[in-house]
Amino acid sequence: MKRPISRLYAMSALALVLSACSSDDNSTPDVDKGELLVRAEAIENYADIVQANYADALADAQALQTAIDTFVADPTETNFEAAKTAWLASRESYGTTEAFRFANGPIDSGDTEDLEGLLNSWPMDEAYVDYVEGDANAGLINDDNATFEITKENLVVKNGEGDTEENVSVGYHAIEFLLWGQDNTDPYEKLNGQRPYTDYVDGGTAANQDRRRAYLQLTAELLVDDLQAVIDAWSTSYRTEFLALSEKEALNNILGSIAELSSSELAVERMAVALKNQDQEDEHSCFSDNTHRDIRLNFEGIKNVYTGSYSTVSGVSLADLIKEADAYLASELDTLLAAAETAVNGTAIPFDFAIAQGNTGAEGAKVQAAVVALTDFGNKLLEAKQALEID
Numbered sequence: 001m002k003r004p005i006s007r008l009y010a011m012s013a014l015a016l017v018l019s020a021c022s023s024d025d026n027s028t029p030d031v032d033k034g035e036l037l038v039r040a041e042a043i044e045n046y047a048d049i050v051q052a053n054y055a056d057a058l059a060d061a062q063a064l065q066t067a068i069d070t071f072v073a074d075p076t077e078t079n080f081e082a083a084k085t086a087w088l089a090s091r092e093s094y095g096t097t098e099a100f101r102f103a104n105g106p107i108d109s110g111d112t113e114d115l116e117g118l119l120n121s122w123p124m125d126e127a128y129v130d131y132v133e134g135d136a137n138a139g140l141i142n143d144d145n146a147t148f149e150i151t152k153e154n155l156v157v158k159n160g161e162g163d164t165e166e167n168v169s170v171g172y173h174a175i176e177f178l179l180w181g182q183d184n185t186d187p188y189e190k191l192n193g194q195r196p197y198t199d200y201v202d203g204g205t206a207a208n209q210d211r212r213r214a215y216l217q218l219t220a221e222l223l224v225d226d227l228q229a230v231i232d233a234w235s236t237s238y239r240t241e242f243l244a245l246s247e248k249e250a251l252n253n254i255l256g257s258i259a260e261l262s263s264s265e266l267a268v269e270r271m272a273v274a275l276k277n278q279d280q281e282d283e284h285s286c287f288s289d290n291t292h293r294d295i296r297l298n299f300e301g302i303k304n305v306y307t308g309s310y311s312t313v314s315g316v317s318l319a320d321l322i323k324e325a326d327a328y329l330a331s332e333l334d335t336l337l338a339a340a341e342t343a344v345n346g347t348a349i350p351f352d353f354a355i356a357q358g359n360t361g362a363e364g365a366k367v368q369a370a371v372v373a374l375t376d377f378g379n380k381l382l383e384a385k386q387a388l389e390i391d
Contacts, residue, residue: 038316038324039247045308045315046254047242050100051234052313053304056093058227064090064175065220072200072213080197084179084288091172091290094120095297099305101265103257105242106233117171118159118226122284124168126182128158129215131206133184140169141211150214152222170222173285178216180287187280187356192289248390255318255384258302262340263378266298267371275359275367280352291351299344299374303337306381318384326387333384336377343370 067086071079101108101116108116127138140148140158148154158169168174181195198204200213242250270291274282283291304310308317323330347366348354354363385391 039251039321041316042308042318042321043247043250043254044243045313045317046250046305047234047239048313048315049304049308049310050097050105051231051239053093053097053100053301053310054227054231054234056311057090057097058224058231060086060090060093061220061224061227065224068175068216068220071197072217075197075200075213077197080179080200087172087175087179088288088290088293091285091293092297094172095294096301096304096310098265098298099258099261099301101257102260103253105253106238107230110238112229112233115226115230117165118156119171119223120173121159121165121168121171122173123166123281123286124173124177125164125166126177128167129169129174129177130181130212132182136207141215142208146208146211150211150218152218152225155215155218155222170219171226172223173287175216175219175223176285176287176290178212178219183280183287183289183352187350187352190289190350190353192350193287248388251318251321251388252385252390254305255381255388255390258305259378259381261298261378262302262381263375266295266302267374267378270295270298271367271374272371274351274355275364275371278355278358280355283351283355286352289350289352292347292349295347295351295370296344299341302377303341306333306337321388322384325389326384329380329384329387333377333380336373336380340370340373340377343373346370 064083064086067079067083071083097107098120104110106112106115126132127135128140130139130141132138136142137144140150140155155169158167159171161167161169177193179195180193181199183191183193185191185194196205199206200209200216202209206212245253270284274280280286284294285291306318308315308320319330319333322333343366347370348363351367354361354367357364359365359368
């Protein structure tokens with residue numbers, strides 16, 4: 001689910017970007033575009049990449065579900081750490097799928113548009129689900145007299161209840177919170193959430209251990225269900241629909257989606273806002289301190305789509321089409337993409353260590369440089385619409 005930003009935050013974050021960007025008055029030289037005979041191949045290659053990436057995400061989510069089932073059946077510290085390791089692994093494959101958002105596909109549009117919100121909603125009001133510092137009875141898990149029945153259906157209904165997007169009850173980040181708990185540590189200590197495994201042991205820490213176990217197990221099941229729904233859509237009706245689009249419309253969806261992820265969702269909402277607010281609650285995976293991987297994987301997804309390559313899938317790419325249409329623009333984009341990759345990979349680990357410093361700190365400046373680089377690439381990529389005659 002796309003994180004809401006107030007007008008003030010959005011304007012402030014964009015001002016940070018614009019103040020650091022320099023104008024580019026270079027004109028693109030005329031080139032012979034020739035016959036663009038490979039567009040259909042690039043479009044089909046994109047569909048293959050999408051399906052392969054989601055298949056990996058599903059497999060990793062199933063492994064996470066297995067690890068959580070093992071822990072719930074035998075709540076030991078060893079099994080708890082294994083579940084957390086499985087969650088981190090599941091984010092590796094899902095993180096690159098973010099490049100398929102904003103493309104009018106089944107993840108966030110049409111009859112299945114709620115799937116993204118069920119999978120990856122953030123930021124999360126922790127007190128909506130479980131106890132927090134200063135309130136041991138908070139959340140659905142600790143509902144007075146256990147009047148809230150913990151079922152998959154009820155958890156789905158509760159997600160975003162009252163049109164409040166911070167009321168996150170399911171998805172990756174609900175599971176993350178249930179595994180790590182709040183991160184109340186000092187960012188300079190570079191520690192993540194410290195939830196004890198005994199929160200799940202009968203007679204252990206915190207109350208309602210049985211309800212917490214059920215909640216964790218069901219959210220893992222829902223994660224698998226929802227990823228399967230995305231794959232089912234791509235494997236059947238939507239792939240046919242996508243490949244039947246005009247080449248211009250399909251390319252517009254592909255190009256526009258990674259441009260928006262690069263220059264808006266990733267650069268502004270996931271990085272600039274957190275940097276401006278200097279608040280780890282605004283980072284994507286704030287409980288596990290895995291935000292640095294989220295950022296790098298989101299960028300990797302952008303690169304995968306642009307270069308037409310993922311895992312064993314490779315073919316005619318968006319970059320190939322742009323190079324054929326306008327070699328000068330393609331060269332500029334290659335340079336900007338490389339600069340963005342360097343800047344993103346140069347940000348601090350963990351991410352909250354950087355944002356704690358704000359714009360004036362050395363690590364905060366690196367985040368700002370990445371914001372600018374991502375924005376530059378995304379904005380320049382939109383120029384390719386004219387070159388490809390899909391504006």
